[in-house]
Amino acid sequence: MTLGTSTRLGLFLLLAPILVWLIALLVLPHADMFLVSMREKVAPRTYEFSLANYAEFFTEPLYWRTFARTAIMSIAATAMTLLIAFPVSYYIAKMLRGRLKSFLFLLCLVPFWVSELVRTFGWMILLRESGVFSNVFQWVGLADAPVEMLYNDATIMVGLVYTSMLFMVVPLVTTLDSLDDAQVEAGYDLGGNAFTVLREIIVPHAMPGIVSGCIVVFMLTLGNYLTPVLLGGKDSLWFTAQIYTQFITRFNWELGAAFGFLLLALSSLIVWAGLKVTRQTLTETMG
Amino acid sequence: MLETTDSFDLECRSLVRRFGAFVAVDNVSFGVPQGDFFSILGPSGCGKTTILRMMAGFDQPTSGDILIKGNSVLDVPPNKRPVNMVFQQLALFPMMSVAENIAYGLVRKGLGKSEIADKVKSALDRIGLPTSGDKSIKQLSGGQQQRVAIARCLVLEPTALLLDEPLGALDLKLREHMKVELKKMQDQFATTFVYITHDQSEALVMSNHVAVMNEGRFEQIGTPQDLYYHPDTAFVAGFVGDSNRWHGTVERADSSGVKVVTADGVSLLATPAGDAPLSKGGEVDIFVRPESVVLSLEAERVSGMDNRISGELISILFNGANSRALIRDSKTGGELDVALPQTGEFSTLAQGAEVHLGWGLAQAKAFAVNGERP
Numbered sequence: 298m299t300l301g302t303s304t305r306l307g308l309f310l311l312l313a314p315i316l317v318w319l320i321a322l323l324v325l326p327h328a329d330m331f332l333v334s335m336r337e338k339v340a341p342r343t344y345e346f347s348l349a350n351y352a353e354f355f356t357e358p359l360y361w362r363t364f365a366r367t368a369i370m371s372i373a374a375t376a377m378t379l380l381i382a383f384p385v386s387y388y389i390a391k392m393l394r395g396r397l398k399s400f401l402f403l404l405c406l407v408p409f410w411v412s413e414l415v416r417t418f419g420w421m422i423l424l425r426e427s428g429v430f431s432n433v434f435q436w437v438g439l440a441d442a443p444v445e446m447l448y449n450d451a452t453i454m455v456g457l458v459y460t461s462m463l464f465m466v467v468p469l470v471t472t473l474d475s476l477d478d479a480q481v482e483a484g485y486d487l488g489g490n491a492f493t494v495l496r497e498i499i500v501p502h503a504m505p506g507i508v509s510g511c512i513v514v515f516m517l518t519l520g521n522y523l524t525p526v527l528l529g530g531k532d533s534l535w536f537t538a539q540i541y542t543q544f545i546t547r548f549n550w551e552l553g554a555a556f557g558f559l560l561l562a563l564s565s566l567i568v569w570a571g572l573k574v575t576r577q578t579l580t581e582t583m584g
Numbered sequence: 585m586l587e588t589t590d591s592f593d594l595e596c597r598s599l600v601r602r603f604g605a606f607v608a609v610d611n612v613s614f615g616v617p618q619g620d621f622f623s624i625l626g627p628s629g630c631g632k633t634t635i636l637r638m639m640a641g642f643d644q645p646t647s648g649d650i651l652i653k654g655n656s657v658l659d660v661p662p663n664k665r666p667v668n669m670v671f672q673q674l675a676l677f678p679m680m681s682v683a684e685n686i687a688y689g690l691v692r693k694g695l696g697k698s699e700i701a702d703k704v705k706s707a708l709d710r711i712g713l714p715t716s717g718d719k720s721i722k723q724l725s726g727g728q729q730q731r732v733a734i735a736r737c738l739v740l741e742p743t744a745l746l747l748d749e750p751l752g753a754l755d756l757k758l759r760e761h762m763k764v765e766l767k768k769m770q771d772q773f774a775t776t777f778v779y780i781t782h783d784q785s786e787a788l789v790m791s792n793h794v795a796v797m798n799e800g801r802f803e804q805i806g807t808p809q810d811l812y813y814h815p816d817t818a819f820v821a822g823f824v825g826d827s828n829r830w831h832g833t834v835e836r837a838d839s840s841g842v843k844v845v846t847a848d849g850v851s852l853l854a855t856p857a858g859d860a861p862l863s864k865g866g867e868v869d870i871f872v873r874p875e876s877v878v879l880s881l882e883a884e885r886v887s888g889m890d891n892r893i894s895g896e897l898i899s900i901l902f903n904g905a906n907s908r909a910l911i912r913d914s915k916t917g918g919e920l921d922v923a924l925p926q927t928g929e930f931s932t933l934a935q936g937a938e939v940h941l942g943w944g945l946a947q948a949k950a951f952a953v954n955g956e957r958p
């Protein structure tokens with residue numbers, strides 16, 4: 298069957314805004330960025346084609362270690378988000394009915410009515426040396442001097458998990474909602490216990506939600522800038538902060554661009570490896 | 585009522601389940617003997633699923649006791665009860681293959697790999713799907729899925745299998761076929777079945793015993809023949825099998841029967857049935873089975889009968905040996921459903937023909953109208 302001219306025109310008009318958006322905002326800047334990343338400044342205002350920027354990432358330990366640290370902490374944050382979000386989602390999707398259910402689901406959304414920057418400053422007010430927690434601890438008698446709870450990895454982790462929660466809860470609630478209660482009951486009826494029913498029936502059913510939630514949370518965490526930098530301070534050693542430094546502080550756009558592409562490539566590689574290890578496919582997850 | 589002894593595989597004693605002020609199951613007692621095909625038959629919403637869920641352990645009775653092989657199981661969780669349930673929507677596990685579905689319960693029991701493989705294979709053979717073990721559930725037809733759902737329970741050799749309207753999701757033709765199939769499977773696995781349905785033909789065809797349920801109570805327990813020929817209540821008479829029905833007031837009641845006059849002024853003779861006594865002035869419902877009515881073209885043939893009506897043939901509902909004639913009473917305009925014998929006598933019967941109907945007083949059962957029920 299061939300499409301009529303008018304149908305084809307209609308299709309084109311429908312797709313046009315998406316295409317413009319894709320090309321103008323994604324393809325063009327990235328293509329330019331890619332070219333920038335592949336050149337080296339040999340003299341003022343003279344550039345040459347070179348892979349030196351990419352080589353620098355692998356030869357300078359600070360850079361690749363920062364990336365490895367970022368990736369590992371992102372994976373840990375993703376795992377922690379999943380562990381906390383799963384019971385919460387199960388409770389919302391399967392235990393609650395009616396208005397309470399929608400209310401709790403909405404409650405997960407509330408933190409996102411405040412911008413990430415303001416939210417993170419909120420954490421800082423709570424956790425800094427002269428902050429609320431520090432004062433409460435001293436008042437209760439748990440500590441006899443001000444406690445600094447900012448600028449360490451645990452705090453970064455808490456901030457990242459908090460920021461990511463919603464992106465895990467939404468896909469999980471959606472998939473768990475579609476799980477028939479009778480499946481769980483059949484699991485018990487045929488001799489399963491809480492653990493085997495979870496492993497054999499609930500988790501396999503929720504797998505598409507788990508995978509898509511994990512991918513989104515991992516990518517968001519890896520690419521997060523505000524939370525690690527504000528809560529972790531100068532020593533947060535987050536890879537996006539490194540990119541920022543190259544572009545803004547060092548004015549080394551070539552290296553910054555190369556880092557940007559490495560972030561993209563390496564994170565895609567990690568997601569791909571994660572899917573392989575858990576034997577999931579993207580098509581299954583999405584469709 | 586079946587007598588209460590310890591020889592029952594499954595027994596409920598004075599079972600009550602309330603949801604708030606609403607009584608879903610109201611003082612239900614019954615016992616299911618070993619190897620029985622026991623059905624609970626009742627309209628939608630009468631509390632059948634609630635009873636089954638309490639037996640399976642998914643719901644707790646407000647009061648009363650449930651016994652399996654003579655022992656109370658109220659404190660036993662569902663995964664430890666020796667009964668298994670076939671769910672209304674089957675609840676097969678879509679992420680597992682057919683064989684894995686059947687093996688699920690055996691694996692949970694901790695059986696050895698080879699033993700499980702043997703049992704799964706023999707179960708697949710018995711349900712006629714010997715080569716379908718590796719297929720996914722979605723590749724099976726509705727009837728095949730049905731059989732897998734039942735086999736998945738029966739490989740565990742439960743004391744009783746609980747089935748919640750398992751044929752409800754199938755189309756009519758398959759349903760007829762599965763009735764026979766289910767009965768065969770019960771024989772093959774020699775297991776006690778407790779089957780709930782709102783379809784009286786399913787219950788009558790397959791069961792050894794049927795309990796008729798209405799609004800949370802059991803109206804009557806008995807063999808299908810008992811329920812059909814000797815209903816205890818008006819509800820059973822109306823719900824089990826087809827009936828012609830009249831409503832009227834008792835004009836005379838004595839040892840030979842009752843004389844009832846309907847609002848249309850028709851006088852009918854009937855036999856009192858049910859527990860509540862009938863007395864002059866009381867309201868009653870009269871039930872007459874279509875096959876109890878004699879149909880004739882000549883008035884003399886029915887002249888000796890206790891009840892007689894003349895009418896006009898409205899239509900013939902041909903269905904082989906189960907054909908029916910729909911007849912309009914010429915006096916009152918009421919419609920009657922009458923069995924149409926396929927004997928040739930009526931082969932020339934045409935719409936609008938005048939016919940004569942008659943039936944004996946013994947075939948008409950009069951029940952006191954509800955409200956006076958104990």
Ligand SMILES: Nc1ncnc2c1ncn2[C@@H]1O[C@H](COP(=O)(O)OP(=O)(O)O)[C@@H](O)[C@H]1O
Nearest residue numbers: 603606608626627628629630631632633634635
């Ligand atoms: N969990 C529950 N909460 C409140 N009411 C319920 C619950 N489960 C069942 N009911 C009510 O109990 C009655 C019987 O339900 P059910 O046993 O499912 O009927 P059936 O299986 O005979 O169609 C229905 O009126 C239903 O609304």
Ligand SMILES: [Mg+2]
Nearest residue numbers: 629632633749
């Ligand atoms: Mg039901």
